[in-house]
Amino acid sequence: MKPIGVRVSMAILVIAAIVVTILWAKAWGESQKRDDGIPETVTIDVLSKKYLPVNFPHQSHAEMSGDCVTCHDHSSAGKTSACSKCHSIKPSLKKDDVPSLKAAYHLQCVECHRQQDIELSRCTYCHTKRQASSKVIKKGSEK
Amino acid sequence: MSIDRRNFLKLLGFGTVALGLQPTRAIASIDDSKIKRPDSYGVLCDVTRCVGCRSCEEACNTVNSLPAPEKPFDDYSVFEEKRRPTSKAFTVVNRYETSKGTIFRKVQCNHCLEPACATACLVHAYQKMPEGSVVWDEKVCIGCRYCMHACPFYAPAFEYESPVPRIRKCTLCYNRIHEGKLPGCVEACPMEALIFGKRSDLIKIAHERIRKNPDRYLEHIYGELEAGGTSWLYLSAVPFNEVGLNTTVGTYPMAEYTRGFLSSVPLVLVLWPALLGSFYAFTKRNEEVKKQGNEKHRKEAHSQEKGEN
Numbered sequence: 001m002k003p004i005g006v007r008v009s010m011a012i013l014v015i016a017a018i019v020v021t022i023l024w025a026k027a028w029g030e031s032q033k034r035d036d037g038i039p040e041t042v043t044i045d046v047l048s049k050k051y052l053p054v055n056f057p058h059q060s061h062a063e064m065s066g067d068c069v070t071c072h073d074h075s076s077a078g079k080t081s082a083c084s085k086c087h088s089i090k091p092s093l094k095k096d097d098v099p100s101l102k103a104a105y106h107l108q109c110v111e112c113h114r115q116q117d118i119e120l121s122r123c124t125y126c127h128t129k130r131q132a133s134s135k136v137i138k139k140g141s142e143k
Numbered sequence: 144m145s146i147d148r149r150n151f152l153k154l155l156g157f158g159t160v161a162l163g164l165q166p167t168r169a170i171a172s173i174d175d176s177k178i179k180r181p182d183s184y185g186v187l188c189d190v191t192r193c194v195g196c197r198s199c200e201e202a203c204n205t206v207n208s209l210p211a212p213e214k215p216f217d218d219y220s221v222f223e224e225k226r227r228p229t230s231k232a233f234t235v236v237n238r239y240e241t242s243k244g245t246i247f248r249k250v251q252c253n254h255c256l257e258p259a260c261a262t263a264c265l266v267h268a269y270q271k272m273p274e275g276s277v278v279w280d281e282k283v284c285i286g287c288r289y290c291m292h293a294c295p296f297y298a299p300a301f302e303y304e305s306p307v308p309r310i311r312k313c314t315l316c317y318n319r320i321h322e323g324k325l326p327g328c329v330e331a332c333p334m335e336a337l338i339f340g341k342r343s344d345l346i347k348i349a350h351e352r353i354r355k356n357p358d359r360y361l362e363h364i365y366g367e368l369e370a371g372g373t374s375w376l377y378l379s380a381v382p383f384n385e386v387g388l389n390t391t392v393g394t395y396p397m398a399e400y401t402r403g404f405l406s407s408v409p410l411v412l413v414l415w416p417a418l419l420g421s422f423y424a425f426t427k428r429n430e431e432v433k434k435q436g437n438e439k440h441r442k443e444a445h446s447q448e449k450g451e452n
Contacts, residue, residue, distance in 0.1 A: 091330060094187075094340035097348045103335030110194055110334060118245055121194045123217070123333075 051127035071108055150429070183275035184320060185342035185374035186329060187349055188249060190386055191359060192336035195222065195236055195247030202331030203234045203251075206316060225387065228252070230300040230311040234328055241385040248386045249328070249337070252277060252298035252313040253366060254374035259397030262405065263293035268310075275342065275374040276315040284310060295370055295392045315374065342374060349378055371396025 042058045065071060072080040084101055091100040099107060113120040201216040203209070209231050214221055222238035227250065229235075234251035258277045261269035268283040269290060279290075279299070286308060290299045302308040316326035324330070329339040338345065346367060353360045365377035370392045377388065384390040 091325060091335065093325070094338040094348065095344050097351060099335045102333060106333045107192070107335070114194065122219075123196050 050130060051123070052130055054126055056126075150425070181341075181343045183273060183342055183374065184315070184339065185254070185275055185345050185376060186315070186326065187338050187340070187345040187376045187378065189336050189338075189352070190246060190248050190377055190379040192334040193236070193247040193249065194334060194336075195219070195238060196333060197221075197236055198331040198333055199234055199249055199328035199337065200232060200236060202327035203313075204232065206319065206327035207233060209233070222247075226250070227297050228300055228312065230302045230309070233300075233311065233313040237387060239386045241381040243381050246379075246381060246386055248377075248388075250387070251328075251375070252294075252315075253296050253370075254313075254315050255370050255397065256372040256374065257370075257396035257398040259293040259295060259370070259401075260290035260299055262398035262401055263289040265289065272317065274315075274317065274320055276317040276320070277374075278314050278317055279310050279312065281309055286310075293397065295389055295397055342376070345376055349376060352378060368394040370394075371399070 040057075040059045042056045061071070062068070068078070068080055069075055072083075074086065075081050083104055087099060087101040087104040089101045091103070109126065110121050113125070119125070197216045197219075200212075204212065204216075212232065222236075225237050226232075226235040234249055236247050236249050239246050239248060254271075254275055254277045256271070258269060258271055261267075261271060261277065264284075265287060266283050266285055268280045268285075269277060270280070271277050286301075288299075288301055288310070290310060291297075291301060299310050299312045301310055316324070316328075319326060325339050326337075329337045338348070340348070346364060349364045349367075353362055353364075359380060360378050361380065361382065363383070365379065365383045365388055366373040366375055371394065377383065379386055379388075382390070
């Protein structure tokens, strides 16, 4: 039996090792992401009322289009700006022709989907409907 | 017996002036600034953006507290047939197979600037509001359904199955506009195929879209001039008749075809009897005056004769 002091210091050492490993892994992951700069999936949940948030497969779409500015308009290559910078969340009385955020997303996605096949432009192709019970909503948002 | 020439010409002159005045007043009302209010609201429907998701139908059903539909709003089998707005659905989306593929379009009341339904209405149950809405008043309507015949867009619907039937149609969400909200369908449209604004602004936006995307749009805004102009405006990639819009309505306001005749009805019913009645009374009085005069003359002559004798 080792004295208590030694046992405590060993436990501290083990915990410290675990923490260091986690931190390093996280930092490594972040650096990985920073390397190619493109997030794999993007969760769009700014406007989720009727449907669950969309897990947008960003990587595959980026590969498909081959160029960031195809979708990220008003951006220069390699430096994209947030859509919500210009497109307001709330649709309003129209004086200019800038679509609201929801419309901007849809115009971007659906126009292309529709050209492939009209079935790809159906709401539920991208969106999962929220169920009426709140339990399911909780489950869905945890996903 | 005969009316003298001067009086006859006088009457004829008054009659002609009265006849001439009435239609002039009717024509002057066409340019009434209340009707063509430039700051009235409207909706621009970009048919190229519509994906047939039926969100507008669902929103319309909700905001107007309409009964649940036979088929749910995510049932796309409804596109198998061409539908019309009904008393239970003020707006419907139809699918059209066109020269440029499948296109969807929302159908509802177009809220004409000079509505034929309002002109046809015997009791003024319809009103074109300064906000742009064409609204119907339940308390005034007598249920003749002339509005349904008059409408070139088949918008008003009648509650045939109800014991106390009403005319039902889109109101351009008149109440919601007053609460500072967007019309239900406009708010719900995920593609912003529908945008709400001042009609004058929408026309500018529409022209700008055409200018920026000449390949995408026909160089025409349906509703800018059609049927004398409508509050609902359309942009399309294909000729408008391919998406079920009536292209035979012309640019002359529907109301104008009947306004001349209808405005002469009160003239005929009110003015003519009065005019002819007074004409008759006048001639009769003249006759009597003449008769009396003659008699007096005769009496005087008679008494003179007597005196001489």
